[in-house]
Amino acid sequence: MPSTMTEVFDNPFEGWVTIKEAGEIVNRDHSTVRYWAETGKITCYRIGTGAVRVVNVEEVKEYSKQAKRLDLPKRGKKKKKKTE
Numbered sequence: 001m002p003s004t005m006t007e008v009f010d011n012p013f014e015g016w017v018t019i020k021e022a023g024e025i026v027n028r029d030h031s032t033v034r035y036w037a038e039t040g041k042i043t044c045y046r047i048g049t050g051a052v053r054v055v056n057v058e059e060v061k062e063y064s065k066q067a068k069r070l071d072l073p074k075r076g077k078k079k080k081k082k083t084e
Contacts, residue, residue: 026064
């Protein structure tokens with residue numbers, strides 16, 4: 001049976017992205033964005049059974065501007081010092 005609905009609904013998720021997408025947008029690791037959400041720095045909602053979490057992209061951008069970046073050493077193999 002064809003639908004005759006012509007009413008258009010607003011997208012309730014407009015402006016909301018996954019934690020991974022938010023990390024890519026603000027050039028941060030997704031674990032950083034997840035930490036911000038878990039510590040209440042930004043708002044986060046679980047979708048469905050909780051596997052997917054979404055955050056407001058504008059809120060993430062704003063918080064990212066003020067959040068400090070830590071200068072941590074790059075992960076990977078350490079070079080051995082030459083001993084003579």
